[in-house]
Amino acid sequence: MNQVILYTIITLTAIGIVAAVVIYFVSKKFAVQEDDRIGRVEAILPSTNCGGCGQPGCHAFAKAVVDAGDLSVLHCPVGGNAVMKQVGEILGIKVVERDPYVAVVRCSGSFEYRKKTNVYDGAGSCKIAAALYSGDTGCAYGCLGMADCVDVCDFEAMYMDEKTGLPVVIEDKCTACNACVKECPKNILELWPKGKKDQRVYIACLNEEKGSTARKDCAVACSGCSKCFEACRYDAITMNNNLAVIDPDKCKLCMECVDTCDVHNIITANVTPEKIQAANEQRLKREDRARKKKEEEKIASQAENQKGNETSQA
Amino acid sequence: MLRKRKTKKAMKLHKHKTFKLGGVHPDDQKISSGVAIIALPLPKVVTIPIAQHIGAPAKIVVQRGDMVKVGQIIATHEGFVSSNIHTSVSGRVGVIEEVMDSSGFKHTAISIRVKGDDWDESIDRSETLVEEIKLEPKEIVTCIMNGGVVGMGGAAFPSHVKLSVPEGKHVDYLLINGVECEPYLTADHRIMLEKPKEIIVGIKILMKALGVQHAIIGIEDNKQDAIELFERLLQKESSITVEALEVQYPQGGEKQLIQALLNREVPSGGLPSDVGVIVHNVGTTYAIYQAVQKNKPLIERVVTVTGKSIKQPSNFLVRIGTSVIDLLIAVGGVPEDTGKIVSGGPMMGKAIADLDVPVAKGTSGILVIPKDEASRAEIYNCLHCGKCIEACPMGLEPYHLLLMAKKGNSKRAKEEHILDCIECGSCSFVCPSNRPILDYIRLGKTQIRKEKKV
Numbered sequence: 123m124n125q126v127i128l129y130t131i132i133t134l135t136a137i138g139i140v141a142a143v144v145i146y147f148v149s150k151k152f153a154v155q156e157d158d159r160i161g162r163v164e165a166i167l168p169s170t171n172c173g174g175c176g177q178p179g180c181h182a183f184a185k186a187v188v189d190a191g192d193l194s195v196l197h198c199p200v201g202g203n204a205v206m207k208q209v210g211e212i213l214g215i216k217v218v219e220r221d222p223y224v225a226v227v228r229c230s231g232s233f234e235y236r237k238k239t240n241v242y243d244g245a246g247s248c249k250i251a252a253a254l255y256s257g258d259t260g261c262a263y264g265c266l267g268m269a270d271c272v273d274v275c276d277f278e279a280m281y282m283d284e285k286t287g288l289p290v291v292i293e294d295k296c297t298a299c300n301a302c303v304k305e306c307p308k309n310i311l312e313l314w315p316k317g318k319k320d321q322r323v324y325i326a327c328l329n330e331e332k333g334s335t336a337r338k339d340c341a342v343a344c345s346g347c348s349k350c351f352e353a354c355r356y357d358a359i360t361m362n363n364n365l366a367v368i369d370p371d372k373c374k375l376c377m378e379c380v381d382t383c384d385v386h387n388i389i390t391a392n393v394t395p396e397k398i399q400a401a402n403e404q405r406l407k408r409e410d411r412a413r414k415k416k417e418e419e420k421i422a423s424q425a426e427n428q429k430g431n432e433t434s435q436a
Numbered sequence: 437m438l439r440k441r442k443t444k445k446a447m448k449l450h451k452h453k454t455f456k457l458g459g460v461h462p463d464d465q466k467i468s469s470g471v472a473i474i475a476l477p478l479p480k481v482v483t484i485p486i487a488q489h490i491g492a493p494a495k496i497v498v499q500r501g502d503m504v505k506v507g508q509i510i511a512t513h514e515g516f517v518s519s520n521i522h523t524s525v526s527g528r529v530g531v532i533e534e535v536m537d538s539s540g541f542k543h544t545a546i547s548i549r550v551k552g553d554d555w556d557e558s559i560d561r562s563e564t565l566v567e568e569i570k571l572e573p574k575e576i577v578t579c580i581m582n583g584g585v586v587g588m589g590g591a592a593f594p595s596h597v598k599l600s601v602p603e604g605k606h607v608d609y610l611l612i613n614g615v616e617c618e619p620y621l622t623a624d625h626r627i628m629l630e631k632p633k634e635i636i637v638g639i640k641i642l643m644k645a646l647g648v649q650h651a652i653i654g655i656e657d658n659k660q661d662a663i664e665l666f667e668r669l670l671q672k673e674s675s676i677t678v679e680a681l682e683v684q685y686p687q688g689g690e691k692q693l694i695q696a697l698l699n700r701e702v703p704s705g706g707l708p709s710d711v712g713v714i715v716h717n718v719g720t721t722y723a724i725y726q727a728v729q730k731n732k733p734l735i736e737r738v739v740t741v742t743g744k745s746i747k748q749p750s751n752f753l754v755r756i757g758t759s760v761i762d763l764l765i766a767v768g769g770v771p772e773d774t775g776k777i778v779s780g781g782p783m784m785g786k787a788i789a790d791l792d793v794p795v796a797k798g799t800s801g802i803l804v805i806p807k808d809e810a811s812r813a814e815i816y817n818c819l820h821c822g823k824c825i826e827a828c829p830m831g832l833e834p835y836h837l838l839l840m841a842k843k844g845n846s847k848r849a850k851e852e853h854i855l856d857c858i859e860c861g862s863c864s865f866v867c868p869s870n871r872p873i874l875d876y877i878r879l880g881k882t883q884i885r886k887e888k889k890v
Contacts, residue, residue, distance in 0.1 A: 240789040240790070243810070243812055244872065245872035245875040245876065250872070250876065254540055254875075255539070255541060255786075256789075262541070
């Protein structure tokens with residue numbers, strides 16, 4: 123009996139030793155040479171595997187960065203400038219700092235402003251509803267409110283506001299990974315530069331219908347009245363298909379446009395009401411001056427005309 | 437229950453043909469089949485969408501304020517796969533704007549305020565049967581194209597495109613689809629009963645245009661009167677036969693009908709002409725008769741307005757562009773217990789979100805579903821019972837396609853032939869967990885099409 127146990131132990135140990143030797147040499151022979159920088163870069167990355175960089179995951183991003191040896195295109199939005207700087211140090215490249223972004227919701231059509239015209243009864247997904255028809259309200263551009271964006275968010279940075287039926291982005295948690303932007307079938311979510319002192323201004327409407335139709339469907343729709351367009355001193359606002367759009371690259375955050383909107387649908391973030399008020403007063407003063415100047419010019423030209431007439435008569 | 441159904445199926449198998457793969461048996465509810473077609477009084481305004489067919493939308497050729505006569509072209513076809521649009525009423529052209537149509541999206545439409553009923557002189561409005569086919573095959577196709585005829589079974593595919601068989605393909609059979617497998621709908625059934633002679637001339641026109649020697653009319657055996665009528669009328673005709681088919685959904689699908697009647701299988705991604713067959717619906721055949729023999733374009737169609745709580749389920753001859761609300765008023769108004777109003781049948785139709793939606797060339801019925809039947813039941817997890825696979829007439833794995841579409845895996849979905857899905861809804865119909873299978877498959881298909889465009 124004891125012998126059997128002894129033999130078994132000896133045989134198994136022998137097999138184990140032989141196998142270990144074989145495996146050792148095989149692993150030496152067929153070892154995969156990986157750049158050690160890949161591992162180091164990956165260790166710095168946030169390991170969320172969110173895909174916000176455009177790569178399938180953090181390892182793939184690290185590999186792509188090391189292979190490319192260039193950081194002009196590749197950027198980890200979750201880690202931001204701090205992480206990218208460290209990555210640059212490992213690779214020995216200088217990294218240009220990028221402005222941080224945040225997702226914004228470009229629809230203000232809450233239950234209160236945008237009445238339901240029918241009841242959607244299909245599968246509970248915005249993508250399916252959008253493929254089926256234009257939506258359960260009159261507005262074909264607005265939020266469908268079935269929270270595809272919230273479901274896809276890996277950072278718990280979004281939630282549905284039950285009162286308004288619209289998604290809300292929690293600014294501090296949003297990493298600008300782009301997942302919600304890609305998910306939304308109505309393109310309501312958009313990445314927006316976080317801005318100086320985290321201040322932003324954007325128009326929360328995408329309705330391209332004519333003003334009267336748009337307002338019939340939603341009380342806060344952009345009617346394309348061009349008031350904000352005219353107020354902007356920096357050409358940051360453009361009018362396209364009855365819709366005003368702010369270009370964040372040109373916007374100087376002067377906030378003068380905010381109060382021109384008659385439905386208060388130019389949304390600001392982290393801006394004090396005092397600043398908006400001050401900006402508005404400044405704008406009104408400027409407009410006043412411009413008007414007075416115009417009137418004076420008009421009077422002057424009229425006087426000149428009269429003078430001219432008198433001299434010709436004489 | 438299941439065993440009972442199977443024995444019933446086995447008994448019937450000896451009698452009539454049907455397709456082999458999958459299929460379901462929804463309750464057929466043809467409550468309006470005994471009601472003769474009535475012409476609906478002219479509406480005050482019609483709204484005629486310019487995209488009523490598959491293919492490019494037509495190009496508008498009228499302006500606001502123009503006076504038009506019935507049958508006049510108001511939008512011409514753009515390219516080959518497109519169709520002419522004619523005005524269905526006489527009167528003054530009103531606003532041309534985007535309105536909601538039965539697709540659920542806003543599309544451009546021409547509204548016309550009705551004044552009198554003044555027809556274009558070239559249209560023969562008499563009821564006399566014109567049997568002699570004077571035109572040559574090519575002229576027939578042109579005539580059908582000018583008449584704006586599209587498939588009236590629902591998909592609204594331009595008929596002249598179907599008749600222009602690509603070179604190198606040989607067509608030997610013409611199939612006429614009188615199946616009408618959708619529950620509730622009876623428009624095709626009534627047309628077969630009331631205009632059989634015209635349909636037979638229409639078949640002869642199609643046979644001449646295609647140069648085929650054989651035509652088969654396929655009719656499900658719940659329309660015994662229509663089968664007998666055609667058998668009687670076709671006693672002397674050797675080239676046209678009538679075939680009774682076992683009742684099974686979706687037999688009206690082109691590919692299923694070909695399999696049922698000729699036992700030929702259309703290859704994946706292929707067309708019926710790949711197996712030498714062209715299929716036309718009976719309603720389309722009647723429209724073709726009118727376009728070729730009477731020079732009457734497609735300006736009106738038969739629409740079934742039905743539902744369990746509707747007072748008088750009816751079959752109306754409706755001018756294209758009449759709004760759905762006019763049809764509902766004609767049957768005694770919208771019942772109080774209405775849950776959903778569907779354009780088309782209960783299986784493939786689409787709920788409409790607005791009662792001002794106009795009747796288009798492809799609108800075969802308006803179905804009012806009571807509240808207790810309209811809402812979807814609670815969704816449970818997939819049991820992997822395989823019922824959807826058994827029901828799928830295309831031999832697909834619906835539960836699997838749902839998962840792929842949900843995950844956005846278009847590549848895998850394509851490999852699993854998601855594009856072969858005919859969207860008949862049999863999978864969702866049989867699912868014991870009430871899963872929205874078709875919804876997701878449709879989503880997967882749109883995703884693939886979008887990616888193709890990019």
